[in-house]
Amino acid sequence: MSLLQRKGAEENGAGDPRAQRAAGGRSAGVAAGTAPTGIPNPELIERPRRRRFTAEYKLGILRECDGLTGPGEIGALLRREGLYSSHLSVWRRQREEGAFAALSQARGRKPADPLLAENAELRRCLTRTEAELEKARRVIEVQGNVSALLGELVRPRGAEPDASTER
Secondary structure (H helix, E strand, O other): OOHHHHHHHHHOOOOOOOOOOOOOOOOHHHHOOOOOOOOOOOOOOOOOOOOOOOHHHHHHHHHHHHHOOOOOHHHHHHHHHOOOHHHHHHHHHHHHHOHHHHHOOOOOOOOOOHHHHHHHHHHHHHHHHHHHHHHHHHHHHHHHHHHHHHHHHHOOOOOOOOOOOOO
């Protein structure tokens, strides 16, 4: 390397022995097949996720914080847990308002009452049974009408009904 090349390399930081490498060499990142660090992966969604704390966790932290008396202990607790002092003030207010009882309840739809489901099933069964009963009554009525018609057709033409019993 000439003197001018060395001077130019020193000015732009390339003269540092850690920055130099062999002429045909590849960096470790390229050799391993990974993407350069400056380009984001298009398949990843880079959105921060909001942290969620359970009511038990909040109450545990507040109990532990209430038991601390020495200077700097609360700050150490907050650093250890990765929390902010605003978390403590909001959680204390929630504890005073009794909001933790509501937070400990399960979210989502309430489970259906089994008696209501059974009642609905029995109503459907009753409706179906009443429809079948009405059908059976119509069939019996039609059979009675057919029997009466057949009885008239089978009788002899000259015979009167119940004529022998009236005398």
